[in-house]
Amino acid sequence: MATPDTRTQLLDAAEHLFAEHGYRGTSVRAITKLAGANLAAVGYHFGSKAELMAAVARRVIEPINAAQCAGLDKLLARTPDPSVSELVEAFAGPLFDEMSARDEGGSRTSRLIVTILSDPAEEARSWTGPAEDTVRERYLAAFARVLPGLSPEELWFRIRGILAVTAVDRLEVHQQPSPGCTSPVAGEAARRWAITFLTAAMSAPPTRT
Amino acid sequence: MATPDTRTQLLDAAEHLFAEHGYRGTSVRAITKLAGANLAAVGYHFGSKAELMAAVARRVIEPINAAQCAGLDKLLARTPDPSVSELVEAFAGPLFDEMSARDEGGSRTSRLIVTILSDPAEEARSWTGPAEDTVRERYLAAFARVLPGLSPEELWFRIRGILAVTAVDRLEVHQQPSPGCTSPVAGEAARRWAITFLTAAMSAPPTRT
DNA sequence: GTTTGAATGAAACGAACGTATGATTAAATC
DNA sequence: GATTTAATCATACGTTCGTTTCATTCAAAC
Numbered sequence: 001m002a003t004p005d006t007r008t009q010l011l012d013a014a015e016h017l018f019a020e021h022g023y024r025g026t027s028v029r030a031i032t033k034l035a036g037a038n039l040a041a042v043g044y045h046f047g048s049k050a051e052l053m054a055a056v057a058r059r060v061i062e063p064i065n066a067a068q069c070a071g072l073d074k075l076l077a078r079t080p081d082p083s084v085s086e087l088v089e090a091f092a093g094p095l096f097d098e099m100s101a102r103d104e105g106g107s108r109t110s111r112l113i114v115t116i117l118s119d120p121a122e123e124a125r126s127w128t129g130p131a132e133d134t135v136r137e138r139y140l141a142a143f144a145r146v147l148p149g150l151s152p153e154e155l156w157f158r159i160r161g162i163l164a165v166t167a168v169d170r171l172e173v174h175q176q177p178s179p180g181c182t183s184p185v186a187g188e189a190a191r192r193w194a195i196t197f198l199t200a201a202m203s204a205p206p207t208r209t
Numbered sequence: 210m211a212t213p214d215t216r217t218q219l220l221d222a223a224e225h226l227f228a229e230h231g232y233r234g235t236s237v238r239a240i241t242k243l244a245g246a247n248l249a250a251v252g253y254h255f256g257s258k259a260e261l262m263a264a265v266a267r268r269v270i271e272p273i274n275a276a277q278c279a280g281l282d283k284l285l286a287r288t289p290d291p292s293v294s295e296l297v298e299a300f301a302g303p304l305f306d307e308m309s310a311r312d313e314g315g316s317r318t319s320r321l322i323v324t325i326l327s328d329p330a331e332e333a334r335s336w337t338g339p340a341e342d343t344v345r346e347r348y349l350a351a352f353a354r355v356l357p358g359l360s361p362e363e364l365w366f367r368i369r370g371i372l373a374v375t376a377v378d379r380l381e382v383h384q385q386p387s388p389g390c391t392s393p394v395a396g397e398a399a400r401r402w403a404i405t406f407l408t409a410a411m412s413a414p415p416t417r418t
Numbered sequence: 419g420t421t422t423g424a425a426t427g428a429a430a431c432g433a434a435c436g437t438a439t440g441a442t443t444a445a446a447t448c
Numbered sequence: 449g450a451t452t453t454a455a456t457c458a459t460a461c462g463t464t465c466g467t468t469t470c471a472t473t474c475a476a477a478c
Binding site for chain 3: 246249250253254
């Protein structure tokens with residue numbers, strides 16, 4: 001590769017460190033050191049540490065959102081009434097794909113997403129942007145067609161359940177590292193386990209009120 | 210109530226602030242101020258900020274573990290072959306109960322648990338203690354009896370799925386606060402939705418290999 | 419009344435943090 | 449070659465952090 005510009009190296013380093021130590025646990029000095037840049041580079045290229053984090057979050061989340069949207073488009077173009085399994089795969093699949101494509105097995109990106117979702121910092125609210133809400137509303141409508149009788153509230157709950165399972169599942173795997181059997185096989189197995197698990201969960205009859 | 214001792218007030222204040230702003234986002238000064246104690250009180254009663262966090266985590270998690278264990282005991286005393294739904298409720302129920310009993314609707318404790326589970330701080334690994342692993346191994350064995358044909362790895366995946374759904378579900382609710390409709394009704398609805406969702410998920414047939 | 423020991427208080431320590439500043443370099447434009 | 453502009457550099461500022469120190473309080477034990 002040609003020498004990447006400082007801006008990209010800062011994004012890479014920040015993505016790495018934010019995922020590993022969280023937003024508050026990562027100093028601007030550690031980022032610039034890992035990126036081989038000067039301390040002031042963050043301020044120059046991004047304005048502040050928070051805006052750098054926002055840029056990192058956008059770079060990670062946007063391709064996932066795009067893939068989720070494209071998957072839904074392709075699915076609905078084929079049939080107006082897809083199966084629950086197909087919808088689950090279209091929604092959860094990109095979370096595995098994009099995560100696994102970036103780093104070794106996706107555990108790092110998984111951590112980053114959980115950091116984005118759960119960081120109590122007040123700035124975190126603006127990291128994701130409104131695109132994610134649009135995607136989820138589209139899937140809400142699609143699931144509502146396939147799963148009639150489910151109240152919108154319970155459907156929201158279930159869609160958030162998909163997100164929870166896909167985002168959290170690799171956390172503890174990474175925390176207590178299993179001996180050698182990481183990434184390729186484990187990642188594919190987890191993906192298929194998740195589809196099975198979530199398809200059955202989404203297909204459950206409505207909760208009696 | 211009689212004047213509670215400083216140690217307890219420190220635990221209460223720390224639980225509050227750790228849940229709201231995370232471990233690194235909470236300063237010892239903020240804790241002692243909220244507790245009405247001196248800055249040095251944390252060092253005197255707990256030794257360090259990290260040990261205070263460990264004490265907070267123990268106080269929150271231990272009753273949940275105890276309730277999970279007791280629920281499983283009671284269930285297995287009644288019948289050696291309980292239903293999946295009963296097992297799910299015995300496992301996930303205490304997560305809702307203990308959480309809802311503590312604070313308003315349990316969203317604060319839920320945040321705290323996610324903080325404990327997902328905080329990338331290296332000390333976080335020692336916060337939970339080995340009791341939690343014991344509980345999960347007991348439930349693993351119980352689920353394995355009821356769900357034959359499932360590999361231990363896939364079963365572990367599914368049990369972690371239960372944890373993910375119950376822990377994460379209220380995060381975003383708290384982040385974008387709905388108007389007034391919090392705690393009592395929403396908490397009970399979420400609990401029943403989760404049981405439905407997770408029972409169906411656990412009951413799914415094994416993933417084809 | 420004196421002593422003892424746990425508990426609290428006021429203050430300071432050194433370190434690490436995010437950010438801002440001004441000089442310096444390097445390439446592009448004229 | 450002079451000028452301009454983007455980028456990088458070394459450095460410092462002011463703040464906040466967790467922790468430590470030592471003096472003080474106060475109730476119980478002797």
